[in-house]
Amino acid sequence: MPSESPRSDDDRSVPSDPTDAAAGIDQEALYGTVRRAVEDAILDAVGTMLAVAVGTAIGIAGASFLLRTATDSGLSVPVLAAGVWLTAIGFYVVASTLGVVQPVRDWF
Numbered sequence: 001m002p003s004e005s006p007r008s009d010d011d012r013s014v015p016s017d018p019t020d021a022a023a024g025i026d027q028e029a030l031y032g033t034v035r036r037a038v039e040d041a042i043l044d045a046v047g048t049m050l051a052v053a054v055g056t057a058i059g060i061a062g063a064s065f066l067l068r069t070a071t072d073s074g075l076s077v078p079v080l081a082a083g084v085w086l087t088a089i090g091f092y093v094v095a096s097t098l099g100v101v102q103p104v105r106d107w108f
Contacts, residue, residue: 048097048098051093051094051097052094052097052098054093055089055090055091055092055093055094055097056090056094057090058086058089058090058093059086059087059089059090059091059093059094060090061086061090062082062083062084062085062086062087062088062089062090063083063087064083065079065080065082065083065086065087066080066083066084066087068083069083
């Protein structure tokens with residue numbers, strides 16, 4: 001008869017078989033949680049790509065205003081100001097979307 005060493009209480013809390021630990025999880029609840037997490041991740045990725053695209057479009061529009069103003073014979077101050085602001089806003093939207101700078105909602 002093999003002698004067994006006495007087990008402590010700590011040994012009993014750790015299941016010897018990993019399937020024993022998973023047996024207590026409700027499969028429907030697990031499926032629902034994983035499905036919501038994946039859906040959330042996909043929506044976050046799509047939202048990030050759309051925000052970067054919008055910021056890039058705004059920045060390109062601002063750069064277009066700047067180039068158009070610079071190539072004209074007379075510098076129109078309102079168009080130049082609009083170009084600078086649109087370029088700055090486009091860069092800010094892209095940078096805040098990617099987490100480079102702090103979003104406006106965290107300022108206050």
